[in-house]
Amino acid sequence: MQSRVGSFSSLEEGQVPHRIMHQYSKIFPLRLLLLFLLLGVGIVFLYISMYTYRFVSIHSVVSPTPSRIQTHSCVEGSKNLEGWIKPPSALLHEMNDSELFWRASFGPLIEKYPFKRTPKIAFMFLTRGPLPLAPLWDKFFKGNEKLYSIYIHSLPLYEPEFQPSSAFYGRQIPSQVAEWGGMSMCDAERRLLANALLDISNEWFVLVSEACIPLRNFTTIYTYISESRFSFIGAFDEDGPYGRGRYNGHMAPEVNLSDWRKGSQWFEIGRKLATDMVQDTLYYSKFDQFCRPHSCYADEHYFPTMLTLHSPHLLANRTLMWVDWSRGGPHPATLGENDLIERFFTETIGGGSCMYNNQPTNLCFLFARKVAAAALDHLLENSSKFFGI
Numbered sequence: 196m197q198s199r200v201g202s203f204s205s206l207e208e209g210q211v212p213h214r215i216m217h218q219y220s221k222i223f224p225l226r227l228l229l230l231f232l233l234l235g236v237g238i239v240f241l242y243i244s245m246y247t248y249r250f251v252s253i254h255s256v257v258s259p260t261p262s263r264i265q266t267h268s269c270v271e272g273s274k275n276l277e278g279w280i281k282p283p284s285a286l287l288h289e290m291n292d293s294e295l296f297w298r299a300s301f302g303p304l305i306e307k308y309p310f311k312r313t314p315k316i317a318f319m320f321l322t323r324g325p326l327p328l329a330p331l332w333d334k335f336f337k338g339n340e341k342l343y344s345i346y347i348h349s350l351p352l353y354e355p356e357f358q359p360s361s362a363f364y365g366r367q368i369p370s371q372v373a374e375w376g377g378m379s380m381c382d383a384e385r386r387l388l389a390n391a392l393l394d395i396s397n398e399w400f401v402l403v404s405e406a407c408i409p410l411r412n413f414t415t416i417y418t419y420i421s422e423s424r425f426s427f428i429g430a431f432d433e434d435g436p437y438g439r440g441r442y443n444g445h446m447a448p449e450v451n452l453s454d455w456r457k458g459s460q461w462f463e464i465g466r467k468l469a470t471d472m473v474q475d476t477l478y479y480s481k482f483d484q485f486c487r488p489h490s491c492y493a494d495e496h497y498f499p500t501m502l503t504l505h506s507p508h509l510l511a512n513r514t515l516m517w518v519d520w521s522r523g524g525p526h527p528a529t530l531g532e533n534d535l536i537e538r539f540f541t542e543t544i545g546g547g548s549c550m551y552n553n554q555p556t557n558l559c560f561l562f563a564r565k566v567a568a569a570a571l572d573h574l575l576e577n578s579s580k581f582f583g584i
């Protein structure tokens with residue numbers, strides 16, 4: 196019994212002598228064999244006692260370490276809820292899109308949070324590089340640190356120069372080149388959403404560009420968004436070549452002509468829709484194949500159509516982004532100092548008419564584009580008059 200244990204416990208050393216011994220057992224006399232056996236038992240016994248001693252001593256030395264490791268991983272790992280609630284400490288990670296989207300699609304199935312959760316608005320800046328209006332946004336954000344988070348997607352090699360005191364400092368996410376009109380633009384938006392979804396406190400997601408400004412103070416915007424029953428994304432059914440004319444019959448039956456929607460890319464959506472957008476593969480492949488410039492522009496149709504098919508009851512079907520199309524042409528007007536006067540903020544912005552939670556309201560827009568970078572000083576100087584900030 197003991198010899199078996201012995202040969203097992205030192206398998207590699209024991210195997211060869213054992214086989215050799217077996218081979219020679221018929222040749223050697225019985226006495227010699229007994230001697231060998233006795234010797235073997237002795238060695239095995241010696242080995243076992245050494246092993247036991249070593250084990251005991253190692254165990255007694257080592258034993259405090261596993262418990263230290265345990266308490267350590269308790270704080271950082273899954274044994275404590277904090278590890279799941281805390282936002283990732285750094286925004287830069289090494290996940291590629293498939294990995295990131297998969298990770299971002301995780302979500303709780305129990306609606307009630309077993310801890311105090313302060314829902315935040317994720318402001319997602321889709322830019323090429325610089326954010327010339329950042330000082331105005333900084334003023335806008337100031338004092339509301341618990342209620343927002345910022346994510347910036349820019350050209351991959353762009354290196355921002357924000358001061359540590361800025362809300363934009365260190366908020367760059369791993370980015371890739373995005374081209375207007377194509378699916379790569381939707382990918383960039385999904386990348387922003389996915390990164391923002393990793394912070395479980397983010398409840399609403401607002402997409403803006405470097406040429407956008409807020410039109411009200413933070414409190415007003417936060418209240419408007421958080422108390423809305425619907426998500427603000429433009430989704431309308433438009434006849435003619437720029438609407439239904441861009442639909443491709445190959446998308447049926449997943450996407451029929453009657454489902455086809457159009458809207459500008461600047462949206463505000465809730466967490467449920469954000470997760471839908473990140474996890475979608477069905478409609479994504481249809482648009483990737485059949486909605487390509489210049490017969491179709493994915494950034495104007497993919498999300499409005501997909502969300503209309505997925506969750507129509509959650510859509511306000513209008514955007515919060517004010518754009519000046521009054522001057523005609525394919526591009527909206529750029530707003531300068533002379534346009535951004537008090538009357539603009541009161542009458543133009545505050546004098547609309549639209550539905551909010553199924554009630555008529557005058558306040559339809561919370562953001563505007565495109566604002567000239569040169570208007571920054573003018574806006575900063577008059578910010579209390581214009582925005583109440």
Ligand SMILES: *[C@@H]1O[C@H](CO)[C@@H](O)[C@H](O)[C@H]1NC(C)=O
Pocket residue numbers: 291292293294
């Ligand atoms: C991400 O990495 C995984 C594993 O290397 C790979 O299978 C997948 O195709 C990659 N996805 C993208 C979008 O590059």
Ligand SMILES: *[C@@H]1O[C@H](CO)[C@@H](O)[C@H](O)[C@H]1NC(C)=O
Pocket residue numbers: 411412413414415582583584
């Ligand atoms: C925000 O603006 C509203 C009016 O639009 C004003 O009543 C309110 O006091 C402002 N809030 C802050 C915190 O400045």
Ligand SMILES: *[C@@H]1O[C@H](CO)[C@@H](O)[C@H](O)[C@H]1NC(C)=O
Pocket residue numbers: 447448449450451454504
């Ligand atoms: C599209 O139309 C076909 C045929 O009428 C129907 O079977 C299919 O369910 C429709 N698809 C959607 C998404 O409604």
Ligand SMILES: *[C@@H]1O[C@H](CO)[C@@H](O)[C@H](O)[C@H]1NC(C)=O
Pocket residue numbers: 425503507508510511512
């Ligand atoms: C938005 O449009 C969808 C259909 O496309 C509709 O079901 C939904 O009720 C509309 N939302 C509102 C707030 O009217």
Ligand SMILES: *[C@@H]1O[C@H](CO)[C@@H](O)[C@H](O)[C@H]1NC(C)=O
Pocket residue numbers: 535536537573576577580
């Ligand atoms: C903006 O502020 C400047 C400096 O305080 C002032 O001269 C100018 O009249 C203001 N503009 C508007 C449109 O109120």
